[in-house]
Amino acid sequence: MTARRRTQTRAAWLLLAPFLALFALTFVVPIIAAVGQSFTTIDRAGLFGEDGVTSEFAGFANYARALADSGFVDSVGRMLLFGVVQVPVMIVLCTALALLLESASARWPQFFRGAYFMPYGVPGVIATIMWSFFYVPGLSPLLDITQALGLRIDPLGPEMVLWSIANIVTWTYTGYNMLIVIAQLKAIPTEVYEAARIDGAGPWRLAWSVQLPLIRPALVLTTVFSIIGTLQLFTEPKLLQTVAPSIDTSYTPNLSAYTNAFAFNEYGIAAAQAVLIALAAFVLSYAFLTVTSRTSRRAKR
């Protein structure tokens, strides 16, 4: 029996080994390196470091410099604002679409499901290029229409550009999140619907009191992924920079880290910012999961 157990344990580790080796190389080691780097300063002797490069322990100096940088702090605030608006809008939209598509009143649900999900197959780079054509005056058919109506809208102006980015993100990911919600809706047993019908529940009541509570895990999952996605916003603002001068090099935390690392060679500060972004992702996801599990326990009581 113990010999058998030993072979099974060996088999388990053998099967896990390739994944774990690559996981260590691409997740664990970089995270440790980033933490290490964030506590290190690099001194370059000579104008370009030609007289040798020395690194030394810097304590929290990099973190202090990262947090003293008003551009970075502003970008964090901007992402919070973005997340507080865009994530709920997208989750409500994807839930509403899923419920509508799964209701008996929807015609051609397969066509609509395909149409909504399709943008997920469009890379963020391509989506941004496509939408930027809608945002640039002179090219955009939408702006032609609003101009004819006498409205002056500048989607790339300093006030609106954040919401123009939010629009691209919503366009790309709503259908994907909708599919996760639909998967969970389909898992609701038929008897539940029968019981609701016998109780005389109408479609609104069915959605609110039966379907929404049962698809809760899917909503929690999609919300957590959306929060993480918001924190790493990069592609859309990076590409819109060329047409929207109001997007500076530290518009999002990630853009800020990228600029520090690759434009200024400030790896220590960039690493500190990367660590702060990861910490924020953990804290926000954890806080959201705690709050939702607490309220669900209360609801069950």
Add this chain to the structure above:
Amino acid sequence: MTGTVAPPTPAGARAPAAGGRHLDRTPASTVVVTGVLVVVAVYFLVPLYWVVVAATKTTEDLFATNGLWFGGTFHLVENLRMVLTYDGGIFLRWLGNSLLYSGVGGLLATYLAAAGGYALAVYDFRGRNVVFAAVLGGVLVPTTATALPLFLLFSQLGLTNTYWSVLIPSLVSPFGLFLCRVYAQASIDASLLESGRLDGAGELRIFHALALRPMTPVLVTVFLFQAVSIWNNYFLPLIMLGDQDLYPLTLGIENWRAQTDRLPEFYQLTTGGVLVSIVPLVVAVIVLQRYWRGGLTEGAVKA
């Protein structure tokens, strides 16, 4: 627009289910609901429609005519020829690179996630929970937080600006391992493994010959997730690659678009390139739609 209609999925269980599970259906509510769905569909489809129209135009027409309708000349063939032949056919090279990164990366990542997820689901061994917790933590780490140190690590190893620098990080899918574990737990019968052992098969052989087959639905889902996320990735290749010949499509097309400021003819290349690059993926996403459900249901229910 006919090209975008989803084919009837074999999982056509919807029709009878809808009749049985749902409540009253009135003509009025059908009209209202379908009306709302049409408006939303316009929102999702208009940018794609715009690209199709724009790809038929010359640069002058692109600016001079209404974006939602075709211009005076029909320039689609010329534009596509330009896309495919410009700079010695570099576009085809980018397309091949994208296929390589997401095809090979997706396949290997799926195999590794399947082996790991299966091991965590089937065997009871010390350290199992620690491993699973660590990998789950990996799901929550923003990929961009690891990309920067990964770049520094790879540059020390001399791997930056090679195919490996994009391929190696693409082989790891913590979320895929999570889905595989959940699915294997639900679908793999202990008696199946026992019968394999009685036949004298080793543990690794049992995994490859007996366990992989029942896991097929989740394997397809994990592959699609990983392949699409590699295909769509921009940040990783942006920081890792300098050589245009190694670029995936995303980086290549962005490279063209960045030149439209100075050279307006790049507009034609960009819109044509965008069209060519979205058509295959959009078709694949729609045709394979049902597989996005298969493994996800189990994952989402138990998450």
